Amino acid sequence: MDRGAGARREGDRQGRRGGSADDPLDQLLVRAADGDEEAFAELYDALAHTVLGLACRVVGDKAQAEEVTQDVMVEVWRTADRFQPARGAARNWVLTLAHRRAVDRVRSVTAGRVRELRAAVMEQERSFDTVAEEVEVREEQRAVFRCLTQLARELRLPLVLAYYEGLTYAEVAEALSTPAGTIKSRMRQGLRRLHDCLEAGS
Numbered sequence: 001m002d003r004g005a006g007a008r009r010e011g012d013r014q015g016r017r018g019g020s021a022d023d024p025l026d027q028l029l030v031r032a033a034d035g036d037e038e039a040f041a042e043l044y045d046a047l048a049h050t051v052l053g054l055a056c057r058v059v060g061d062k063a064q065a066e067e068v069t070q071d072v073m074v075e076v077w078r079t080a081d082r083f084q085p086a087r088g089a090a091r092n093w094v095l096t097l098a099h100r101r102a103v104d105r106v107r108s109v110t111a112g113r114v115r116e117l118r119a120a121v122m123e124q125e126r127s128f129d130t131v132a133e134e135v136e137v138r139e140e141q142r143a144v145f146r147c148l149t150q151l152a153r154e155l156r157l158p159l160v161l162a163y164y165e166g167l168t169y170a171e172v173a174e175a176l177s178t179p180a181g182t183i184k185s186r187m188r189q190g191l192r193r194l195h196d197c198l199e200a201g202s
Contacts, residue, residue, distance in 0.1 A: 029090040033080035040077055047091065048073060051098040058102035059109075068105050072098045147197035155190035158183050 025046060031039035051072050055065035076094055083093050148156055161167045161175060169187075173180040 025090040026085045029083050054098050055102045068101050072101050147194050158187045159190045
């Protein structure tokens with residue numbers, strides 16, 4: 001695994017090797033920083049369970065805590081060269097990384113749930129708007145039908161044929177055996193009365 005070990009200066013490597021002699025975890029992490037995979041494997045076995053326990057307490061979900069643990073241990077391998085024994089023990093360094101990762105996971109999950117909730121609320125609002133529009137259309141249709149029934153037959157029929165059946169003036173005139181001019185006049189009169197009826201009912 002390449003963590004840019006070639007970029008580390010020999011003096012830094014020597015400084016890390018001078019870590020705490022009485023803490024085997026410190027020595028394992030220093031060796032891992034130098035690319036010792038066997039040392040990292042030992043470090044993993046020694047700390048993975050502790051990291052998992054901390055992640056479980058913070059995240060509250062075992063499956064996610066296991067993912068956090070894997071992420072943390074990968075980060076430990078990648079960034080082992082940042083560990084400075086003089087500043088603290090390897091165990092504390094790893095657990096600090098674990099706590100930070102676990103908190104990030106909680107924030108990410110929370111943000112995701114907030115986005116889902118907002119999306120659900122917006123969907124409900126859209127559904128409500130759609131229903132409201134449909135109700136409004138049905139109300140308008142009922143109002144138009146009510147006003148049409150109040151028109152005299154000679155005024156109502158041309159409107160029904162034209163607007164509900166899609167007939168032209170000429171087709172309406174032919175269907176009713178009535179001159180086109182008369183049909184136009186009756187439709188204009190019918191529309192005026194229909195408008196007055198709808199206005200009175202609003």
